[in-house]
Amino acid sequence: MLIDALIFLPLAAALGLLLIPRAATSALKGVALAAAIATFALSLSFLRQTTGAVSQQSLPWISGSFTALYHVRVDGWSVFFVLLTTLVSVAAVWAAFTYADARRLRGYLFLLLSFETTLLGLFTAGDLLLFYVYWDLMLVPVFLLLVGYTDSPHARRAAWSYLIYNGAGGLVLLLGVVGLVVVTHSFEVLGHTYALSRPLEAWLFVAFALAFLIKTPVFPFHAWMPPTYAQAPPPVVAMVSGIQSKAGLYGFIVFALPLFSGAAHAWAPVMLTLAVASILYGALAALGQRDAKTLVAFSSLSHLGMVLLVLFAFSAIAVPASVLMITSHGVIAAALFLLLGSIEERVKTRDLTDFGGLAGRAPRLAAFMLIASMAALGLPGLSGFAGEFLIFLSAWQTQPAYTAVALVSVVLASVYALKLFQHAIHGPLKLPRGADATTLELNARELALVAPLLAVILLLGVWPAWLNDRTPAGYPTSSVTASIEARR
Numbered sequence: 001m002l003i004d005a006l007i008f009l010p011l012a013a014a015l016g017l018l019l020i021p022r023a024a025t026s027a028l029k030g031v032a033l034a035a036a037i038a039t040f041a042l043s044l045s046f047l048r049q050t051t052g053a054v055s056q057q058s059l060p061w062i063s064g065s066f067t068a069l070y071h072v073r074v075d076g077w078s079v080f081f082v083l084l085t086t087l088v089s090v091a092a093v094w095a096a097f098t099y100a101d102a103r104r105l106r107g108y109l110f111l112l113l114s115f116e117t118t119l120l121g122l123f124t125a126g127d128l129l130l131f132y133v134y135w136d137l138m139l140v141p142v143f144l145l146l147v148g149y150t151d152s153p154h155a156r157r158a159a160w161s162y163l164i165y166n167g168a169g170g171l172v173l174l175l176g177v178v179g180l181v182v183v184t185h186s187f188e189v190l191g192h193t194y195a196l197s198r199p200l201e202a203w204l205f206v207a208f209a210l211a212f213l214i215k216t217p218v219f220p221f222h223a224w225m226p227p228t229y230a231q232a233p234p235p236v237v238a239m240v241s242g243i244q245s246k247a248g249l250y251g252f253i254v255f256a257l258p259l260f261s262g263a264a265h266a267w268a269p270v271m272l273t274l275a276v277a278s279i280l281y282g283a284l285a286a287l288g289q290r291d292a293k294t295l296v297a298f299s300s301l302s303h304l305g306m307v308l309l310v311l312f313a314f315s316a317i318a319v320p321a322s323v324l325m326i327t328s329h330g331v332i333a334a335a336l337f338l339l340l341g342s343i344e345e346r347v348k349t350r351d352l353t354d355f356g357g358l359a360g361r362a363p364r365l366a367a368f369m370l371i372a373s374m375a376a377l378g379l380p381g382l383s384g385f386a387g388e389f390l391i392f393l394s395a396w397q398t399q400p401a402y403t404a405v406a407l408v409s410v411v412l413a414s415v416y417a418l419k420l421f422q423h424a425i426h427g428p429l430k431l432p433r434g435a436d437a438t439t440l441e442l443n444a445r446e447l448a449l450v451a452p453l454l455a456v457i458l459l460l461g462v463w464p465a466w467l468n469d470r471t472p473a474g475y476p477t478s479s480v481t482a483s484i485e486a487r488r
Contacts, residue, residue: 003057003072006042006082007120010035010089014113022106029097032109036093039116040086046074047083047470056126068187071126076472080323081123081250084330087452088242089116092235094449095338098345099233108149112235115141119243123250129187131255132177135211136170138244139163145236146228158227165224169214176207180259189259198262205263208256209271212248216304219278229297230350234341237293241300242334246326249307253319257311264312271312272402278305280405283412287419292343292350295420296336299376302409303329306391309406313395320471321394325387327467328375328460332384335372335453339365342446343424347435352420357429362440366425368450375457377417378410383460390464 013035020027046055056073074082093112097105115138122134139162146159181187183196196204214221229237257264264271282302289295307322307329315321340350342365347355359366375382378389388410395403431437442450460467 001057002042002045003055003074003124006039006074006086007072007117007124009039009042010113010120011117014110014117017106017110017113020106022103025105028106028109032093032096032113033090035113036086036090036116039120040083040090043079043082043086046079049074049076049079058126061127062129062187066181066185066187068129069127070130071188072121072124072130073126074124076470077253077319077323078123078250080327080467080471081246082120084246084327085116085119085123085243087456088239088330088334089113089119091334091338091449091453092238094445095238095341096233096235097445099235099341104149108145111141111145111149112239115145115239119239119247122247126190127187128177128181128189128255131251132170132173135173135247136167138247139166139170142228142232142236142240142244146232150231150233152231154227155231158224158231161224162228165214165217165221169211169221172207173211176204176211179204179207190254196260201260201263202266205256205260205267208251208260209267212251212256213274213308215248215251216245216308217248217301218274218305218308219281219301222278222301225301226294226297229300229337230291230293234338234344238334238337241297241337242330245300245304245333246330249304249311249322249326252308252311253322265314268312268314272309272399275305275308275312276402276406278302279309279409280412283409283416286416287412289416290351290353292340292352292420292424293337294350295352295416296333296340296376299413299416300329300333302413303376303388306388306406306409309399309402310391310395313397313399313402315394315397317390317394317468317473319473320468321387321390323471324383324460324464324467325391328383328387328457331453331456332372332375335368335450335457336376338446338450338453339369339372342442346440347431349432352423354432355430355435356423356425357427358440359425360429361437362442364447365440365442368442368447368454369421369425371454371457373417373421375461377414381458381461383457383464386461386464390468 054073054075058069058071061070062068118134118138125131143159143163146155217225279302282298286295286298307325310318310321344350375384378384392403
């Protein structure tokens with residue numbers, strides 16, 4: 001029941017918002033933020049589990065020739081995806097207070113909370129059908145937020161690009177799910193071994209992998225990402241970049257690699273090549289950006305490629321290394337996008353050549369940007385360094401050649417992260433016409449919503465073992481005892 005409360009509390013609050021008059025903005029904000037904070041508090045309770053323990057609920061859903069269960073679980077692999085989701089959602093919901101006018105605030109908060117439920121449902125799904133349902137449902141809130149809650153035609157085009165790319169990935173995933181279930185006669189596939197022919201296993205892996213590569217995204221399946229990240233309001237892009245981009249990597253860890261291990265090893269050279277291409281392309285593309293949000297978007301492409309690299313290096317600590325990097329990137333990306341949103345709200349531009357020197361008028365903003373930017377750079381003592389160091393150390397053990405090439409991105413990251421920070425924060429004060437130099441500093445609400453994200457960056461930077469010791473080294477298995485054959 002605790003897992004169900006975790007998943008559906010945001011949705012229940014979202015539905016409750018519909019009962020509140022649209023003009024009662026204070027009540028809408030209070031209910032939405034209280035629900036997000038309560039969901040985060042519930043997620044913290046799962047940290048009490050010992051490593052390898054599983055909290056789960058399993059109920060009959062579909063029976064007959066093909067079986068499915070309503071099976072939800074929180075274990076050592078998913079718990080940090082759940083915590084990342086609930087933490088970033090608190091910041092995003094709180095930040096949304098200024099990104100929708102009073103007339104549209106209720107719908108805006110409704111969609112953000114619904115989005116949180118779909119993400120939590122995906123990260124706790126123990127049944128393949130349930131996983132697929134949430135995989136497609138998560139597209140709806142983001143699409144509606146881009147189409148209905150922005151006034152830019154560029155945002156609407158980005159929304160359709162997002163929907164078409166990710167919808168196509170969902171269709172490919174559906175083909176893979178159907179192909180697997182035709183053989184197994186069940187969607188409850190975790191923890192079971194199947195005698196699949198090599199060609200079938202290879203095609204099934206390709207279907208799953210293609211969907212996961214699009215969602216992450218990984219070069220060259222990333223075309224939807226730059227316009228979506230650039231055009232989405234900061235609360236939305238904080239959740240898409242900070243949380244949703246981890247759905248594909250979670251799919252690799254929980255489903256694709258355990259289910260199709262033979263095909264995964266056979267396709268490893270291709271996946272490693274894509275990973276390195278994504279790492280280098282993202283870093284090089286970030287160097288050439290003047291738009292601050294697009295710069296951070298391409299840096300995300302590079303950093304998430306590192307996770308793909310370590311997963312397909314198949315080293316002994318690949319899973320803990322990937323979970324640390326995923327969590328680190330999630331909080332760093334969310335913090336950067338929210339801070340850049342606060343800057344854009346004040347200076348009315350994202351072009352780094354049109355503004356700068358904010359430190360003199362906004363020292364607290366400068367301090368927060370320093371922590372987030374240096375974490376993206378990989379400065380020792382911050383989570384970005386801990387994640388990248390463990391990624392490259394782990395990958396080097398089995399794939400030194402690919403890792404050596406990927407290490408070039410460390411130098412490139414220093415350049416684009418310093419470019420972002422230097423242009424925005426240092427130098428003489430430079431503002432576009434019409435910007436008010438007296439309102440550049442972060443207010444108390446903005447400080448409070450970003451501070452927890454920066455605290456996690458510092459915690460994981462100085463104590464990464466806190467996360468690593470709680471993450472099992474192997475891949476997940478299901479503890480549901482009934483075998484597929486017994487249910488046929």
